[in-house]
Amino acid sequence: MTTNKLNVVLAASEVDPFSKTGGMADVLRSLPKALKQMGHNVSVFTPLYNFIDPNKYNLTKIIKNKQLIIDSSATVSFDVWRGEIDGVVPVFFIEEKKFLSRDYGQDKKIYTGNFDNARFLIFNLAVIAAIKELDLKPDIIQCHDWQTGLIPYFLHTKLKTDNYFNKVASLYTIHNLTFQMGNNWWEIPLEKREDGTGPIPSFSNQEGIRLINFAKRAIRFTDIINTVSERYAEEIMTKKFGNTLHHLLKQRKNRVFGIINGIDYADWNPATDPGLVAQYDYNNLANKTKNKLYLQKFLGLPEDPTIPVIGWTSRLTEQKGIELIIKIIEPLLRMNIQLVILGEGTKRYEDFFKKMSKRHPKKIAAMLNFDNRKETMVLAGADIFLLPSRFEPCGLAQLKSLRYGAIPVVHAVGGLADTISDYNPKTESGNGFVFKAYDPYDLLAAITRALENHKHRDKWLKLVRRGMRQSYDWKIPARKYIKLFRKTIKYHLDHHVKNQS
Numbered sequence: 001m002t003t004n005k006l007n008v009v010l011a012a013s014e015v016d017p018f019s020k021t022g023g024m025a026d027v028l029r030s031l032p033k034a035l036k037q038m039g040h041n042v043s044v045f046t047p048l049y050n051f052i053d054p055n056k057y058n059l060t061k062i063i064k065n066k067q068l069i070i071d072s073s074a075t076v077s078f079d080v081w082r083g084e085i086d087g088v089v090p091v092f093f094i095e096e097k098k099f100l101s102r103d104y105g106q107d108k109k110i111y112t113g114n115f116d117n118a119r120f121l122i123f124n125l126a127v128i129a130a131i132k133e134l135d136l137k138p139d140i141i142q143c144h145d146w147q148t149g150l151i152p153y154f155l156h157t158k159l160k161t162d163n164y165f166n167k168v169a170s171l172y173t174i175h176n177l178t179f180q181m182g183n184n185w186w187e188i189p190l191e192k193r194e195d196g197t198g199p200i201p202s203f204s205n206q207e208g209i210r211l212i213n214f215a216k217r218a219i220r221f222t223d224i225i226n227t228v229s230e231r232y233a234e235e236i237m238t239k240k241f242g243n244t245l246h247h248l249l250k251q252r253k254n255r256v257f258g259i260i261n262g263i264d265y266a267d268w269n270p271a272t273d274p275g276l277v278a279q280y281d282y283n284n285l286a287n288k289t290k291n292k293l294y295l296q297k298f299l300g301l302p303e304d305p306t307i308p309v310i311g312w313t314s315r316l317t318e319q320k321g322i323e324l325i326i327k328i329i330e331p332l333l334r335m336n337i338q339l340v341i342l343g344e345g346t347k348r349y350e351d352f353f354k355k356m357s358k359r360h361p362k363k364i365a366a367m368l369n370f371d372n373r374k375e376t377m378v379l380a381g382a383d384i385f386l387l388p389s390r391f392e393p394c395g396l397a398q399l400k401s402l403r404y405g406a407i408p409v410v411h412a413v414g415g416l417a418d419t420i421s422d423y424n425p426k427t428e429s430g431n432g433f434v435f436k437a438y439d440p441y442d443l444l445a446a447i448t449r450a451l452e453n454h455k456h457r458d459k460w461l462k463l464v465r466r467g468m469r470q471s472y473d474w475k476i477p478a479r480k481y482i483k484l485f486r487k488t489i490k491y492h493l494d495h496h497v498k499n500q501s
């Protein structure tokens with residue numbers, strides 16, 4: 001049984017390189033490739049947003065003008081385009097021009113807020129219809145975050161006795177429980193929040209559609225739930241991190257699992273990275289110093305290999321812990337350091353770093369236009385890497401920083417707690433600097449410890465080498481996913497299919 005090839009469909013609203021606002025898109029690029037390399041049949045479904053150019057990615061239209069009956073009040077039609085992720089995994093794009101794929105004239109091109117429940121309801125129904133039309137016969141559909149949350153709901157309600165779909169299992173993967181629906185759940189008045197058990201409102205009832213909580217319905221109805229780290233799987237069952245869904249998750253707690261994400265070790269490799277001024281590996285750290293000097297020069301910072309460079313490459317949002325940094329910025333900049341910020345996000349935070357780099361041009365440099373090449377430039381040039389997130393389901397940046405030899409300073413939550421352990425200079429154990437209370441003093445203390453240890457060059461280089469040799473390659477989590485898929489399929493067959501006969 002365990003040697004059987006699985007037939008897996010993944011559905012998500014973001015897939016790198018086609019569309020991306022965060023780490024989920026990276027996962028959707030790497031995980032399907034890793035599953036495929038293990039010999040399984042894998043395909044991915046995602047929307048064709050208006051800004052994705054079919055020519056650029058060699059997409060071909062394979063289904064034209066398919067009618068989709070949403071309910072008795074509405075019918076739309078959609079097309080399906082086929083492309084590939086890095087020439088390895090087929091990806092099917094749903095194009096529905098009236099709601100899903102059109103341009104809403106917002107700067108955030110993927111999400112619109114108010115219209116997103118309607119758009120992703122259509123996306124979910126179209127994925128189901130296209131699976132059947134293409135006769136993909138999946139054993140399991142892995143649904144990523146709220147934008148795909150109605151797929152498990154439909155499988156367990158209106159398709160429960162459908163001959164084609166009744167054996168199809170579903171796994172709901174939570175990347176960030178803050179996001180549950182098109183609008184922010186906390187802005188919906190208490191009395192209007194749905195419990196997720198009633199039928200989907202008519203499509204003509206705009207307000208009703210807007211109130212659907214996709215994540216809640218997914219958690220109620222899917223066979224199995226997982227998140228992107230073991231720690232976050234525990235955290236979301238508490239009030240502090242549960243975003244009001246902790247009770248529901250707790251009720252299903254023996255079906256909640258955590259699998260830490262990986263990064264693609266072929267893509268994220270300082271020994272082959274063509275974007276670096278000098279490639280390096282753990283045996284050749286002199287070349288890492290060349291990258292540091294280049295980064296300092298590029299940013300107009302004093303070129304000095306002995307000054308510790310502290311790097312940042314995450315989104316500039318509250319989640320990532322910027323409030324703590326704001327509170328310690330002055331004492332931090334009085335220390336012998338250079339701070340390099342790369343990231344986009346909340347305007348207030350962008351303005352803050354702009355202002356600080358004008359005030360202290362020799363100590364802090366801010367690049368507020370994110371791009372992939374600059375990301376590895378910062379990782380390669382930095383000695384220390386900051387990720388003090390208030391919460392962090394997995395976090396990929398700390399894994400990349402280890403790989404590039406920048407030692408992470410992190411808050412002990414979610415995936416950060418699962419991947420980074422505190423350095424002890426006496427025993428030379430640990431791979432980073434960890435603080436437990438979400439508090440600016442604790443962050444400053446952790447950075448100070450990192451800076452003091454950085455002075456002991458030999459031990460520091462050992463710490464760097466150890467981090468670079470640790471593996472967080474996708475191969476490891478991909479194996480865990482296959483096991484979880486099998487468990488999910490078995491669960492589905494035992495609890496649903498058998499019940500029917």
Ligand code: GLC
Nearest residue numbers: 022023024175393394395396
């Ligand atoms: C979300 C989470 C992040 C995680 C990523 C990929 O962006 O906030 O922690 O690494 O999804 O799963």
